[in-house]
Amino acid sequence: MQGVKERTKRTQELVVQIQTRRKEVRSKIAAAQAAPQAAQAGATRPATHAESSSETVGWTQSASHRSGSNDQLDEKFRRWELEEELEELKKEIRP
Secondary structure, three states: OHHHHHHHHHHHHHHHHHHHHHHHHHHHHHHHHHHHHHHHHHHOOOOOOOOOHHHHHHHHHHHHHHHHHHHHHHHHHHHHHHHHHHHHHHHHHOO
16 A cells, blocks of 8 residues: 555656756757747848739748647657656556
């Protein structure tokens, strides 16, 4: 019975650690996503009359496509990282 209580306590501690780590990862991701956007905003230039609307439309479409694939990649990475952490925690709990 004592062993079960110890495992329960340890599991609760690990849950708190996982939640803390998730928050850290999310904040790092938000900071990483904000940095390129800030750099991009500073590097923008006004459009000239020589540019056609089709050139600017193509540019924005490909940029939005890239951000969608990055979101999927980020999600896969988050899942992989969480699964890896979970496996490590399971190994710690097992005798």
